[in-house]
Amino acid sequence: MSSDLVIQVEQLSKHYRLGIINHGTLYRDLQSWWARYRGHPDPNSAIGGWGPQLARVQGDLFHALDDLSFKVRRGEILGVIGGNGAGKSTLLKILSRITAPTAGEVRLKGRVASLLEVGTGFHPELTGRENIFLNGAILGMSRSEIGSKFDEIVEFAEIDQFVDTPVKRYSSGMYVRLAFSVAAHLESDILLVDEVLAVGDISFQKKCIGKMEAVGSSGRTILFVSHNMASVQNLCTRALVLKDGHVDFDGDVRDGIHHYYSFFESSNGNNLDGAKRSGDGRARIIDLWFCDGNGKRLSMLRSGETTYLNIEVEPRSEKLRNLHLAAGITTLRDEGLILLSTEISGFNIDDLAMTKTFSCEIKRFPIRIGHYSMNLFLSVNGIVADYVIDAFRFQVEDADFYGTGRLPNEGYPHFLCDYTWKYG
Amino acid sequence: MFNDPDINDDEWDIILRPRSKWFSINLKTLWLYRDLIWMFFQRDFVTLYKQTILGPLWYLIQPVLTALTYFVVFGKIANLSTDGLPPFVFYMSGIVMWSYFAACLTNNAEVFSKNAQLFGKVYFPRLVVPLSVALSGMVAFGIQFVLLLAVSSVSAIGSSDLHVNWAAILWVPVLALYTAGAGVGVGLIVSALTVRFRDLAFAVGFVTQLWMFATPVVYPFSKIPQSYQILFHLNPMTAPIESLRALLYGTPGVDTSLWFSNLAITSVFLLVGLILFTRSESNAMDTV
Numbered sequence: 001m002s003s004d005l006v007i008q009v010e011q012l013s014k015h016y017r018l019g020i021i022n023h024g025t026l027y028r029d030l031q032s033w034w035a036r037y038r039g040h041p042d043p044n045s046a047i048g049g050w051g052p053q054l055a056r057v058q059g060d061l062f063h064a065l066d067d068l069s070f071k072v073r074r075g076e077i078l079g080v081i082g083g084n085g086a087g088k089s090t091l092l093k094i095l096s097r098i099t100a101p102t103a104g105e106v107r108l109k110g111r112v113a114s115l116l117e118v119g120t121g122f123h124p125e126l127t128g129r130e131n132i133f134l135n136g137a138i139l140g141m142s143r144s145e146i147g148s149k150f151d152e153i154v155e156f157a158e159i160d161q162f163v164d165t166p167v168k169r170y171s172s173g174m175y176v177r178l179a180f181s182v183a184a185h186l187e188s189d190i191l192l193v194d195e196v197l198a199v200g201d202i203s204f205q206k207k208c209i210g211k212m213e214a215v216g217s218s219g220r221t222i223l224f225v226s227h228n229m230a231s232v233q234n235l236c237t238r239a240l241v242l243k244d245g246h247v248d249f250d251g252d253v254r255d256g257i258h259h260y261y262s263f264f265e266s267s268n269g270n271n272l273d274g275a276k277r278s279g280d281g282r283a284r285i286i287d288l289w290f291c292d293g294n295g296k297r298l299s300m301l302r303s304g305e306t307t308y309l310n311i312e313v314e315p316r317s318e319k320l321r322n323l324h325l326a327a328g329i330t331t332l333r334d335e336g337l338i339l340l341s342t343e344i345s346g347f348n349i350d351d352l353a354m355t356k357t358f359s360c361e362i363k364r365f366p367i368r369i370g371h372y373s374m375n376l377f378l379s380v381n382g383i384v385a386d387y388v389i390d391a392f393r394f395q396v397e398d399a400d401f402y403g404t405g406r407l408p409n410e411g412y413p414h415f416l417c418d419y420t421w422k423y424g
Numbered sequence: 425m426f427n428d429p430d431i432n433d434d435e436w437d438i439i440l441r442p443r444s445k446w447f448s449i450n451l452k453t454l455w456l457y458r459d460l461i462w463m464f465f466q467r468d469f470v471t472l473y474k475q476t477i478l479g480p481l482w483y484l485i486q487p488v489l490t491a492l493t494y495f496v497v498f499g500k501i502a503n504l505s506t507d508g509l510p511p512f513v514f515y516m517s518g519i520v521m522w523s524y525f526a527a528c529l530t531n532n533a534e535v536f537s538k539n540a541q542l543f544g545k546v547y548f549p550r551l552v553v554p555l556s557v558a559l560s561g562m563v564a565f566g567i568q569f570v571l572l573l574a575v576s577s578v579s580a581i582g583s584s585d586l587h588v589n590w591a592a593i594l595w596v597p598v599l600a601l602y603t604a605g606a607g608v609g610v611g612l613i614v615s616a617l618t619v620r621f622r623d624l625a626f627a628v629g630f631v632t633q634l635w636m637f638a639t640p641v642v643y644p645f646s647k648i649p650q651s652y653q654i655l656f657h658l659n660p661m662t663a664p665i666e667s668l669r670a671l672l673y674g675t676p677g678v679d680t681s682l683w684f685s686n687l688a689i690t691s692v693f694l695l696v697g698l699i700l701f702t703r704s705e706s707n708a709m710d711t712v
Contacts, residue, residue, distance in 0.1 A: 105440065134464075
């Protein structure tokens with residue numbers, strides 16, 4: 001039974017040290033070492049404080065993968081899906097031996113080829129022919145193996161007239177076709193693929209998927225990491241959903257994709273009861289919600305519309321003075337986007353004798369389509385009273401911000417702002 | 425699950441574990457990737473002088489101009505001894521050997537940061553890169569050595585005190601291999617350390633330059649006072665350069681004890697280099 005397994009991942013963990021790995025210079029390393037030696041705090045360690053924090057952070061270690069286990073049988077096409085930062089890329093990097101695990105073990109059977117990028121190692125000055133041999137060798141093929149497939153590779157890439165032209169003269173489409181063609185002809189028992197299919201024109205993508213399927217049915221095992229649910233659904237026989245470095249779902253593709261989408265829906269809204277809190281508790285944030293100008297609660301925000309963030313704060317102690325309240329909007333990857341702070345904007349809360357709701361008006365909500373999270377912070381007289389990480393999840397949809405029916409293309413994901421052009 | 429008796433390590437082809445082994449070079453994998461060493465070498469060789477006017481002529485121009493400079497500065501102005509050899513031949517023989525060492529050292533010093541793009545995307549035994557660097561250097565050395573022979577034979581016609589021992593050429597590959605070992609050894613040590621300490625990358629260039637002056641390139645070992653000789657026992661490039669001259673032109677050269685200490689130090693460099701390099705390769709991509 002076990003002979004059918006080709007990939008076995010057991011209790012795999014990968015930890016990264018936060019920030020830079022070390023201080024980069026000998027002087028600072030020595031400084032840190034000397035401080036530790038004498039029992040002083042490290043002068044070069046990051047200063048903690050208000051800012052995005054992750055549940056997966058322990059000390060200064062970030063758990064990119066945490067105790068991950070799964071098995072793959074021969075011939076399976078496993079789609080690995082998950083949100084940003086779920087650990088997909090780290091998993092792929094470990095499986096393709098680019099980096100070593102921190103703990104646990106991976107066992108692989110047969111020849112492994114990984115395709116984390118199309119055209120790795122292509123040299124612009126070399127001709128198509130030379131690059132086929134170079135790229136093939138980088139991917140682990142021998143010269144004779146490449147030689148025997150050379151014509152097939154050129155034909156598949158549709159570049160036969162240009163095979164002796166330096167690739168720097170290729171169009172980007174030709175370049176990608178050639179690069180993928182080399183990889184597609186790589187004979188391996190296990191193929192690890194990152195979102196490389198997202199490049200190239202659609203007809204070529206289809207051809208590549210076809211080629212991959214063809215090799216898949218011939219007994220090759222494929223591990224396919226993608227954000228593109230359509231291609232996962234078309235291609236894969238099984239789905240593995242990662243979340244926060246764990247396996248969150250393992251099984252049928254359709255169910256896996258459904259599960260992946262349900263993260264967001266189920267996690268939308270207020271998580272004040274479940275969230276990790278810190279602070280001395282002299283006052284607590286007890287509720288928060290978004291509403292529109294008429295006071296109607298919103299379950300979905302629209303960019304460009306006037307939006308009110310309401311935060312209800314309850315005093316749990318007498319004579320509270322000089323309060324600061326802040327809400328930080330972050331992406332689900334915990335990148336800080338906007339901080340809505342009473343202190344910074346000059347709104348003074350002198351005292352809090354009874355439960356009050358604070359309302360923050362955001363004219364023309366500037367964030368675009370996506371899922372976002374919110375951290376909350378409340379201090380009394382400079383001392384943290386309540387600090388809630390990932391207190392609230394919400395979803396924004398794109399709207400006609402500029403009244404032109406147009407929006408920036410995909411490379412500009414997060415923000416919209418008011419602007420006008422004129423002749424200078 | 426870890427000690428499951430059903431799981432037999434032999435059934436699996438690749439087992440990835442946290443870095444634990446103190447020293448591991450997988451020669452079998454390296455052999456599988458032998459074509460890649462050749463492809464990298466070919467790439468570097470073909471692309472180095474693309475879109476230059478003089479192209480591979482640069483291999484010849486560099487040693488000639490350097491030798492000419494030394495000829496003027498150290499030969500004519502400083503009037504340093506050349507062991508009775510025509511100065512130009514003396515300097516060039518030193519330069520050709522030293523350049524190969526310096527190339528192996530400096531071109532390997534930043535293997536990880538220079539190849540971060542490639543190393544971050546695909547696995548192959550990282551040792552492939554230093555080996556292909558050594559191979560490229562070997563070819564440059566070969567070309568420059570032929571030039572040295574040409575210069576020597578021309579000089580031998582014009583001067584009666586230069587006799588070239590042609591049979592000694594057979595020893596040259598041995599000297600070149602030794603030099604590659606020393607250069608790659610030091611280069612690997614530096615490359616592993618630059619992963620952590622970027623400072624070293626700045627130091628490598630000029631330390632290598634200074635190192636040359638601690639090596640008998642512009643002066644002969646025979647003129648070194650007894651009290652300084654210990655330094656040359658520690659410098660692995662003393663023996664090959666002096667021996668090249670001794671074998672080809674019959675200069676005094678060095679005694680066996682110096683060869684032994686040089687060989688010992690090169691072995692240490694190479695071994696430490698391999699250990700540090702293989703230790704850093706598994707996690708280097710998390711840092712650079």
